[in-house]
Amino acid sequence: MKKKSSFFKILSINIVWLWLGIFALIPITLTFVTSFLTQDPNAIVKFALTLSNYWELFNHAYVSILIQSITLAGTCTVICLIIGYPFAFTIARSKSKHSSLLLLLVVIPFWTSSLIRTYAIMAILKAKGILNAMLLAMGLIDQPLQILYSYLAVLIGCVYDLLPFMILPLYANIEKFNEEYLEAAQDLGANWLTTFIKVVIPLTMPGIIAGSVLVFLPAMTMFYIPVLLGGAKNLLVGNLVEYQFLTANNWPLGTAISVVISLLMGAMIAVYWYNSKEKDREELA
Amino acid sequence: MNKNIIELFGVSKKFENYQALQETTISIKHGEFITLLGPSGCGKTTLLRLISGFDKPDTGKIFIDGRDVTDLPPEKRHLNMVFQSYALFPHMTVYDNVAFGLRCKKVSETEIQKRVTNVLRMVKLEALHDRKPSQLSGGQQQRVAIARAVVNEPIVLLLDEPLSALDYNLRKSMQLELKQLQRRLGITFIFVTHDQEEALSMSDRVAIMNEGYIEQLGTPKDVYEEPASLYVADFIGEANIFTTEILETYDNKLVIEIEGKRIALNNKKDFEVKQKVHIIMRPEDITVWGENEITPEESKNMLPGTVEQVIYKGSTVDLIVRLPSEKKILAAEFFNEDDEKLDYHTTEKVWIDWIPGWEVILPYEEKI
Ligand SMILES: Nc1ncnc2c1ncn2[C@@H]1O[C@H](COP(=O)(O)OP(=O)(O)O)[C@@H](O)[C@H]1O
Ligand SMILES: [Mg+2]
Numbered sequence: 067m068k069k070k071s072s073f074f075k076i077l078s079i080n081i082v083w084l085w086l087g088i089f090a091l092i093p094i095t096l097t098f099v100t101s102f103l104t105q106d107p108n109a110i111v112k113f114a115l116t117l118s119n120y121w122e123l124f125n126h127a128y129v130s131i132l133i134q135s136i137t138l139a140g141t142c143t144v145i146c147l148i149i150g151y152p153f154a155f156t157i158a159r160s161k162s163k164h165s166s167l168l169l170l171l172v173v174i175p176f177w178t179s180s181l182i183r184t185y186a187i188m189a190i191l192k193a194k195g196i197l198n199a200m201l202l203a204m205g206l207i208d209q210p211l212q213i214l215y216s217y218l219a220v221l222i223g224c225v226y227d228l229l230p231f232m233i234l235p236l237y238a239n240i241e242k243f244n245e246e247y248l249e250a251a252q253d254l255g256a257n258w259l260t261t262f263i264k265v266v267i268p269l270t271m272p273g274i275i276a277g278s279v280l281v282f283l284p285a286m287t288m289f290y291i292p293v294l295l296g297g298a299k300n301l302l303v304g305n306l307v308e309y310q311f312l313t314a315n316n317w318p319l320g321t322a323i324s325v326v327i328s329l330l331m332g333a334m335i336a337v338y339w340y341n342s343k344e345k346d347r348e349e350l351a
Numbered sequence: 352m353n354k355n356i357i358e359l360f361g362v363s364k365k366f367e368n369y370q371a372l373q374e375t376t377i378s379i380k381h382g383e384f385i386t387l388l389g390p391s392g393c394g395k396t397t398l399l400r401l402i403s404g405f406d407k408p409d410t411g412k413i414f415i416d417g418r419d420v421t422d423l424p425p426e427k428r429h430l431n432m433v434f435q436s437y438a439l440f441p442h443m444t445v446y447d448n449v450a451f452g453l454r455c456k457k458v459s460e461t462e463i464q465k466r467v468t469n470v471l472r473m474v475k476l477e478a479l480h481d482r483k484p485s486q487l488s489g490g491q492q493q494r495v496a497i498a499r500a501v502v503n504e505p506i507v508l509l510l511d512e513p514l515s516a517l518d519y520n521l522r523k524s525m526q527l528e529l530k531q532l533q534r535r536l537g538i539t540f541i542f543v544t545h546d547q548e549e550a551l552s553m554s555d556r557v558a559i560m561n562e563g564y565i566e567q568l569g570t571p572k573d574v575y576e577e578p579a580s581l582y583v584a585d586f587i588g589e590a591n592i593f594t595t596e597i598l599e600t601y602d603n604k605l606v607i608e609i610e611g612k613r614i615a616l617n618n619k620k621d622f623e624v625k626q627k628v629h630i631i632m633r634p635e636d637i638t639v640w641g642e643n644e645i646t647p648e649e650s651k652n653m654l655p656g657t658v659e660q661v662i663y664k665g666s667t668v669d670l671i672v673r674l675p676s677e678k679k680i681l682a683a684e685f686f687n688e689d690d691e692k693l694d695y696h697t698t699e700k701v702w703i704d705w706i707p708g709w710e711v712i713l714p715y716e717e718k719i
Binding site: 244246247249250251252253254255256257260264265268269 | 403405424425426431432434436438439440441442451452455456499500503
């Protein structure tokens with residue numbers, strides 16, 4: 067009996083490894099190898115080893131695009147946190163039958179393709195769109211706002227698209243938060259601000275970090291939102307990679323950019339991992 | 352010392368449609384150790400939360416130290432609470448947990464250091480001041496929770512079943528520690544428990560609660576020896592209960608019939624003829640006699656019975672005696688140097704009586 071179950075355990079673990087090997091390790095290896103090859107106008111790549119793809123990245127234009135992407139992803143993460151925290155807190159604190167309904171509402175947008183939702187945002191933001199029509203009708207403005215095809219539009223799109231990734235881990239964390247801590251703090255004479263800063267934030271930090279990682283990473287590599295909402299004016303790292311592959315036909319450069327981004331993000335996770343306590347780690351895993 | 356520190360007048364609380372606390376009026380004296388005792392769900396926590404200010408009463412007024420605090424939030428009431436689950440902040444060390452209240456009140460760090468160190472010494476946790484709560488045992492966490500509350504020098508400490516999470520031995524020693532701490536601090540403790548033994552052994556007064564109201568408030572001796580209701584008699588300790596009717600009354604006496612015998616008892620509460628009553632007898636007030644220990648003349652005023660079970664308990668032996676009506680009663684006999692006759696065996700015929708006047712007579716209540 068025991069032998070049998072351990073056989074299945076070994077088998078299933080090996081299947082997982084095989085799966086990861088085929089669908090994660092091989093593409094990553096291919097990407098990594100390609101980044102050291104040379105561009106060939108007539109084929110996908112030429113098999114000549116070089117480091118020139120990486121040297122090219124020090125080009126001023128690429129560096130500034132990287133900085134822009136980090137800024138956008140960072141801003142997006144902070145805004146998601148500011149909106150998502152009270153949101154998750156309210157859901158987690160509301161009566162259980164309400165909270166499951168509210169959670170459902172958070173998840174519903176996932177049922178529609180993110181691309182389609184981005185088009186919907188275009189419809190809202192454009193000069194003759196829903197938002198402007200409303201504001202004009204209410205008399206708050208007398209000229210349509212030019213939001214679409216701006217940095218602001220990209221930011222709105224990113225926040226809208228990624229907000230659930232912030233809310234869900236925060237909710238999972240805040241839900242476990244024992245309300246007695248709030249009463250204990252109040253009992254000891256803490257006002258709500260002290261309670262929030264000294265008790266609530268530290269105790270929900272694992273959720274804050276998990277949510278931030280889940281928002282920041284995809285925000286770094288967004289490519290269709292900047293194109294659709296930013297009107298290709300606001301090129302980001304994701305667009306750069308897409309451009310190298312599909313337009314410039316420079317796969318080695320595209321893969322080199324990908325490798326650098328992956329390393330950057332990996333470094334970020336590693337820094338968090340080593341600074342976090344064991345308990346928080348379990349929560350992230 | 353004898354002034355009232357807490358006074359509740361007609362305080363009640365309803366949750367949705369459930370009356371968790373009926374209108375309650377109670378005064379608690381300064382320096383008193385008072386216990387709220389009752390089964391789970393009887394409203395102990397509700398009463399405590401109304402006093403602490405975490406809940407607002409629907410009716411009534413609450414005074415603390417002569418001041419109307421009915422509309423004041425918890426932090427303005429000069430009392431502190433020890434929570435059932437301790438609610439220690441898991442991300443803070445023992446020291447920071449205890450210092451939390453003082454820091455909120457902007458006490459200087461040197462003063463904080465002095466007071467926290469003192470309190471930690473008092474609860475014998477000085478050496479563990481930089482541990483996190485998760486690195487402490489249940490008893491140690493309990494002491495941190497108490498230290499965190501008393502460091503603020505409250506005039507009243509509220510404790511909601513603080514010992515219920517501890518195992519038996521630890522609970523016993525914490526009971527002693529808590530009682531000593533209360534004497535040393537000289538402040539009022541309002542202690543909640545569902546354990547009657549704990550309540551009797553620790554308290555100056557016990558409030559016995561039932562379905563949202565206080566059935567009886569009195570010293571442990573009062574509530575044990577003079578229970579005010581069947582519920583209290585049954586909840587506190589063991590009780591043998593006979594339900595019967597008064598046959599006649601004369602000269603401060605009343606006559607009843609138990610097991611076919613007419614028995615005259617003191618009529619302390621002016622019961623009347625035909626009134627139905629409960630006669631309550633504590634096991635230790637009942638004496639059991641062997642058949643050859645008494646004369647037929649003596650047995651006239653005793654009840655016959657058969658020993659059904661003998662339970663040795665060290666200092667006492669408990670006997671379950673079956674009466675002719677099949678009713679079983681519990682008698683506790685104390686071992687006594689000059690009484691060799693305590694080796695009862697089952698099926699033995701015995702006679703029982705009780706110390707006259709030690710029975711409690713209560714008006715009839717519809718039992719559940
Ligand atoms: N916040 C609340 N909402 C609804 N019902 C409650 C609430 N708090 C307590 N109750 C109800 O009031 C009754 C008394 O509860 P409680 O005071 O906690 O009892 P105890 O502490 O004696 O076990 C229980 O039946 C409980 O279900
Ligand atoms: Mg309770």
